[in-house]
Amino acid sequence: xxEPQSSALSTTAAEAPLVRRDLVKWHVIAGVSWLAxxxxxxxxxxxxxxxxxxxxxIAVLSPGRIRLIHTNLIAFGFLTNAFLAMLYWxxxxxxxxxxxxxxxxxxxxxxxxxxxxATWVGLHLGEAQAVEWGETPVWVDPLVVVxxxxxxxxxxxPIVKTKEKALYVTLWYFSAGFVWLGLTYIMGNFxxxxxxxxxxxxxxxxxxxxxxxxxxxxxxxxxMMYFFVPILLKKPIWSHALSLVGFWGLAFFYPLQGVHxxxxxxxxxxxxxSAVVSTIAVExxxxxxxxxxxxxxxxxxxxxxTSIPIRWFFLGALNYAITCFQCAFQVTLTFQQVIHxxxxxxxxxxxxxxxxxxxWIFGMIEHLWPKLTGHNWRSESLRRWxxxxxxxxxxxxxxxxxxxxxxxxxxxxxxxxRETILQTMTPFxxxxxxxxxxxxxxxxxxVVNMVLTARAGRIAHIDTDxxxxxxxxxxxxxxxxV
Amino acid sequence: MERxxxxxxxxxxxxxxxxxxxxxxxxxxxVQHLEVRTVEQMAEQPPLEFAELKADYPEAxxxxxxxxxxxxxxxxxxxxGHKTYIGEACWHCHSQQIRPWGNDEARYGRKxxxxxxxxxxxxxPLWGTRRIGPDLIRRGGKQSNDWHVAHFYNPxxxxxxxxxxxxxxxxxxxxxxxxxxxxxxxxxxxxxxxxIPTVDETIYEVPFIEETYPPAxxxxxSRPLDSEGTEGTDxxxxxxxxxxxxxxxx
Numbered sequence: 063x064x065e066p067q068s069s070a071l072s073t074t075a076a077e078a079p080l081v082r083r084d085l086v087k088w089h090v091i092a093g094v095s096w097l098a099x100x101x102x103x104x105x106x107x108x109x110x111x112x113x114x115x116x117x118x119x120i121a122v123l124s125p126g127r128i129r130l131i132h133t134n135l136i137a138f139g140f141l142t143n144a145f146l147a148m149l150y151w152x153x154x155x156x157x158x159x160x161x162x163x164x165x166x167x168x169x170x171x172x173x174x175x176x177x178x179x180a181t182w183v184g185l186h187l188g189e190a191q192a193v194e195w196g197e198t199p200v201w202v203d204p205l206v207v208v209x210x211x212x213x214x215x216x217x218x219x220p221i222v223k224t225k226e227k228a229l230y231v232t233l234w235y236f237s238a239g240f241v242w243l244g245l246t247y248i249m250g251n252f253x254x255x256x257x258x259x260x261x262x263x264x265x266x267x268x269x270x271x272x273x274x275x276x277x278x279x280x281x282x283x284x285x286m287m288y289f290f291v292p293i294l295l296k297k298p299i300w301s302h303a304l305s306l307v308g309f310w311g312l313a314f315f316y317p318l319q320g321v322h323x324x325x326x327x328x329x330x331x332x333x334x335x336s337a338v339v340s341t342i343a344v345e346x347x348x349x350x351x352x353x354x355x356x357x358x359x360x361x362x363x364x365x366x367x368t369s370i371p372i373r374w375f376f377l378g379a380l381n382y383a384i385t386c387f388q389c390a391f392q393v394t395l396t397f398q399q400v401i402h403x404x405x406x407x408x409x410x411x412x413x414x415x416x417x418x419x420x421x422w423i424f425g426m427i428e429h430l431w432p433k434l435t436g437h438n439w440r441s442e443s444l445r446r447w448x449x450x451x452x453x454x455x456x457x458x459x460x461x462x463x464x465x466x467x468x469x470x471x472x473x474x475x476x477x478x479x480r481e482t483i484l485q486t487m488t489p490f491x492x493x494x495x496x497x498x499x500x501x502x503x504x505x506x507x508x509v510v511n512m513v514l515t516a517r518a519g520r521i522a523h524i525d526t527d528x529x530x531x532x533x534x535x536x537x538x539x540x541x542x543x544v
Numbered sequence: 545m546e547r548x549x550x551x552x553x554x555x556x557x558x559x560x561x562x563x564x565x566x567x568x569x570x571x572x573x574x575v576q577h578l579e580v581r582t583v584e585q586m587a588e589q590p591p592l593e594f595a596e597l598k599a600d601y602p603e604a605x606x607x608x609x610x611x612x613x614x615x616x617x618x619x620x621x622x623x624x625g626h627k628t629y630i631g632e633a634c635w636h637c638h639s640q641q642i643r644p645w646g647n648d649e650a651r652y653g654r655k656x657x658x659x660x661x662x663x664x665x666x667x668x669p670l671w672g673t674r675r676i677g678p679d680l681i682r683r684g685g686k687q688s689n690d691w692h693v694a695h696f697y698n699p700x701x702x703x704x705x706x707x708x709x710x711x712x713x714x715x716x717x718x719x720x721x722x723x724x725x726x727x728x729x730x731x732x733x734x735x736x737x738x739x740i741p742t743v744d745e746t747i748y749e750v751p752f753i754e755e756t757y758p759p760a761x762x763x764x765x766s767r768p769l770d771s772e773g774t775e776g777t778d779x780x781x782x783x784x785x786x787x788x789x790x791x792x793x794x
Contacts (some may be wrong), residue, residue, distance in 0.1 A: 245560050
């Protein structure tokens with residue numbers, strides 16, 4: 063184990079820039095566009111629970127189908143596009159090498175967004191597959207595997223070729239994350255569909271749900287955090303040893319816990335207990351990452367006032383800490399008999415997927431958009447509105463769903479009639495819809511600001527974050543380990 | 545531990561395969577002996593509710609399934625209903641598993657067991673992770689076909705607080721006759737749990753309007769239905785509500 067060192071700078075003169083800013087920019091735009099659709103899908107679905115579905119009698123816009131679109135566009139449309147943007151920005155800087163090919167880059171862009179488009183249309187037509195978070199129609203599944211393999215070629219090329227002896231922590235997560243994406247997808251979408259049935263297939267569904275979040279979204283998200291936070295704070299990560307513990311803990315324990323999504327199902331209890339134990343173990347391990355973040359941040363408290371990207375990363379890390387704490391308890395059978403099948407789980411999912419990883423992506427967009435467009439943010443107040451509306455909306459939603467989940471769980475345990483439960487839930491669901499409107503308003507502020515900035519930024523952006531390297535970027539300089 | 549090859553092989557591949565073995569492969573071994581039944585095997589003897597659908601909606605039934613035997617029609621209905629159940633995301637608000645805790649058994653019947661999932665329609669299983677509506681794994685026969693017809697058309701008509709969406713596209717133009725999707729989803733839901741007598745096991749959610757409706761499993765016809773689908777209906781009390789239903793719709 064050695065400390066990461068600054069990369070050997072390869073300064074071969076070349077016409078092509080090191081970082082493909084056009085690909086970064088277009089992946090951000092695609093991701094934000096899919097997120098817009100996904101957020102409205104979520105809002106509309108919440109209206110169904112208030113018996114106020116605005117588009118009745120249209121089969122392709124049925125609430126059930128809209129719900130599938132909400133989760134799938136978040137996972138594959140928004141998060142994956144944003145992560146690809148992040149990869150095009152970070153991998154060349156960390157390895158000092160270009161990605162495999164520009165043409166391959168646009169092919170991946172077209173392929174992934176084509177896959178998402180096909181999924182979107184397929185779900186509207188009622189072609190879903192019964193795999194949660196992977197409802198992608200069965201005829202799209204092979205394309206997703208091809209898409210994953212293209213991603214391997216594109217980004218493994220610089221990672222394998224780099225002259226760095228010890229990779230920076232971000233690249234550990236990427237190195238494992240790409241192969242995990244492929245394996246997870248194949249396991250979750252092909253085995254239960256074609257090879258095994260019932261009780262043999264159920265655990266794989268649990269593994270898929272969990273691994274898509276744990277072995278694709280989480281590694282990309284943590285890699286992103288480990289790259290941008292030191293740059294934003296202009297100081298190195300607090301502890302290299304802790305980042306090692308965090309990575310290897312995640313790699314070992316995370317894949318073992320999928321069955322905890324089906325506690326109480328006919329899956330053998332030894333498998334259920336192993337999932338519970340490894341979940342509690344991983345929550346202790348991932349706390350190291352949270353500690354690493356906050357210890358790095360310590361001493362730079364003032365940045366919360368001055369830097370919007372840091373605010374996003376800070377709140378995301380705080381939400382992550384809460385998620386970890388929550389996980390370790392909610393996975394026990396004691397909690398499960400109350401909260402399983404309730405809104406609690408929905409609140410938890412929103413806290414992780416939106417409150418942590420989407421927030422970090424917003425932080426990245428806040429940081430990168432001026433660099434991609436060459437203009438400073440047009441409106442500072444829109445940036446603040448975006449942050450507060452989204453953050454308060456998410457927290458309102460999380461608290462509402464957590465409380466309503468507990469109430470629902472205990473009512474259900476006490477054999478209260480379902481009608482009474484539904485009536486009790488209605489006020490909570492109303493609040494949830496309002497928090498959703500708050501989130502969408504915050505997101506609208508971000509999008510408006512992005513558009514205004516791109517079209518008519520008045521002040522040219524001076525890239526201080528990467529300035530020592532920016533002038534010579536065409537000369538192929540990597541910032542290496544921070 | 546910071547080199548690509550080590551991370552790729554150990555974290556990327558080895559740990560993943562290890563976890564697959566522990567959480568996926570070993571549980572598979574415990575159900576290795578179970579046969580995965582095909583839809584055709586399960587459709588050999590259609591439940592009474594399916595014959596009733598045929599008798600109630602003969603034209604729609606013929607249009608949907610064509611001129612085939614009842615078993616073949618039921619197999620077709622199960623497949624179509626299953627696909628509809630997935631495509632409409634029913635499984636995101638209804639679970640299909642009864643847990644051994646949380647008073648699930650009092651509400652829905654005895655806990656789920658592996659054998660009932662080992663068939664083609666549980667590839668993948670539709671256990672679900674959220675219950676906004678009730679669990680459905682033993683729902684078959686608890687409500688009449690007529691109830692389902694009215695309920696699918698607009699659930700709040702039947703249960704004013706229901707947040708279930710309405711499904712007018714399960715019906716013909718007239719809004720009264722279920723089309724192939726409607727017939728099939730009803731056949732699928734009525735089939736759920738038909739392999740186990742559960743109605744009298746539950747203490748709570750037996751709907752009072754169905755008090756006169758005998759448990760489905762006791763009414764299973766003793767021999768395959770003839771082409772009219774009338775076998776067993778003569779001495780069967782379920783015919784009475786059906787006729788009432790006809791009057792109601794007219």
